[in-house]
Amino acid sequence: MTATLQSETERARRTEFVRESKAALQQGQTLEQRTKRREDKADAWAKWLHERMDSTGCSDPVELLPDILARVEQLAEDRVAGAVVEIKTTLRKALT
Numbered sequence: 001m002t003a004t005l006q007s008e009t010e011r012a013r014r015t016e017f018v019r020e021s022k023a024a025l026q027q028g029q030t031l032e033q034r035t036k037r038r039e040d041k042a043d044a045w046a047k048w049l050h051e052r053m054d055s056t057g058c059s060d061p062v063e064l065l066p067d068i069l070a071r072v073e074q075l076a077e078d079r080v081a082g083a084v085v086e087i088k089t090t091l092r093k094a095l096t
Contacts, residue, residue: 024034048071052064 020034021031024031027034029037049061049064049068052067053059053061056064058064
């Protein structure tokens with residue numbers, strides 16, 4: 001049973017490694033650069049969360065989960081909207 005658990009854990013670790021490596025490659029980064037960026041983002045989110053908890057007097061971060069998810073969704077929408085504008089600009093230039 002322990003061997004099965006270890007092999008499942010190792011399989012999951014390897015799957016994650018492959019996924020992260022492919023994602024890093026697609027973005028022109030090394031795995032180390034991708035990991036560093038993720039750590040920096042985690043630090044920024046932790047800082048934001050602590051500031052939000054302090055400003056609202058909240059002691060349980062779970063209470064802020066709806067706000068956190070809305071922020072993530074909004075950031076994703078902003079990034080997509082920016083990419084769409086960039087693509088439209090590039091296409092206009094290419095067609096003129």
